[in-house]
Amino acid sequence: MKKLPPLNAMKAFEVAARSGSFTLAAGELGVSSAAVSQHVRNLEAYFGKQLFLRNGNRITMTDAGHAIYPQTSRALDDIAAVTSRILEGELRPRLVVSVPFSLAEAWLVPRLSGLVDRDPRIAIDIRVEDDPIDLARHDIDLRVSYGDYHYPGLKVMRLVHDEVTPVCSPEFWHRHVPPGGNLGDFHPSAFIHTHWGPTYASHPTWSDWFRHAGMGLRPDPAHGRRVGLSSLAISAARSGLGIALAQRALARPDLEAGRLISLSSVSLKLGHAYCAFLPSAKPVRDEIEVLLALLQA
The missing domain is CATH 1.10.10.10 (Winged helix-like DNA-binding domain superfamily/Winged helix DNA-binding domain)
Incomplete structure (x- = not known):
């Protein structure tokens, strides 16, 4: 005891x-x-x-x-x-969702609104943390992760295989684009680079994107802006700090609202899809099924 x-x-x-x-x-x-x-x-x-x-x-x-x-x-x-x-006769389990830092605010929280609309009194605990996480030890109901390799032996569901595309604020484009110019005409200092950290090597870079687009520019991160989160790169672009190689799933609200503009129809997929992991020993509750459907939408 x-x-x-x-x-x-x-x-x-x-x-x-x-x-x-x-x-x-x-x-x-x-x-x-x-x-x-x-x-x-x-x-x-x-x-x-x-x-x-x-x-x-x-x-x-x-x-x-x-x-x-x-x-x-x-x-x-x-x-x-x-x-x-x-x-009150309403003892209910809490839904514990664990996500990486880059997905929490821009991607997960907006999708939780559909779950709250369905059940306004649902108890939700959002934990923002890096991989790997011990789901059983920390009583986590659902973990979202980049790639499917961190949690062998757990239930896994593919959510979205996101892609990156160049974006910036309308003001930045109109203020800095040369007459008749394109992305290849910008100085390297105009580009925002996302640095995922020393444990990742599959995330597309600006050099990857320009190569995929058939253009010769290879922006050097040493001459541009560098941030440590995909969501922060989008925020920096929205604030007029430069051109970001943004994940579509994260940038969609800003693109739809006109706070960002897409600068090319060329996009490049991430190295891995985002996946949801669930503890094998736990039953999948109704609210988790609903959340998974919202995350896949």
Whole structure:
């Protein structure tokens, strides 16, 4: 059995730490300030650490108090939330979705709106993290990843094999394009390069795109702008910082709204498709089926 500190003492500590006063904590808990002080002393004896510095009626958390307060507060909040849902007769599982940094804001969040429209009270936890992730250990229902090689043995579903295409803001194009010019006429400093990091080698570069388009330009990243996320490259282009080789799935809202313009009909596929991974031991809940359909659309 897991060893736990006295929970009443933990609650007294959390309220005192949050309010900064034994007296205020006593008022919130409906007990005397002496009772709060005794609970805190019991907890200090349990941990063998002093949690507050006492100066008359004032208290200040020690380093030990600061160390345990955040997790204590979150744990009590979770217990309160579960209690509330049980009492309301609506205890429901939380949908935990894990995605890479580049996909979270520009790609995943807009697609979750369809899931929320279907069930406005659904509980969703979006975790933004790099591969690899232990889905079972962290209780993740669905992981989206670039490529299908990170999670052997898990259920896998192909979502989208995205492609890149040159984009920029309308203002940047009208301000910088030479009369009658094209992409090959731009100085290397006009190009935004996406650097995926040392573990990736399959993402298309500007040199790959120009070669595919039959043009001789080979922009040097040393003379341009370089960013570490595909979504950040799109944001930089939208802000007028240059021309990005943007993923269509991420840039589509900006293209449709006119915040970005496509500069060529030539596109180049990414080295791998984005895939969804699901723990083999977990049943696929209805809301996950709906989300998978939204992510594939």
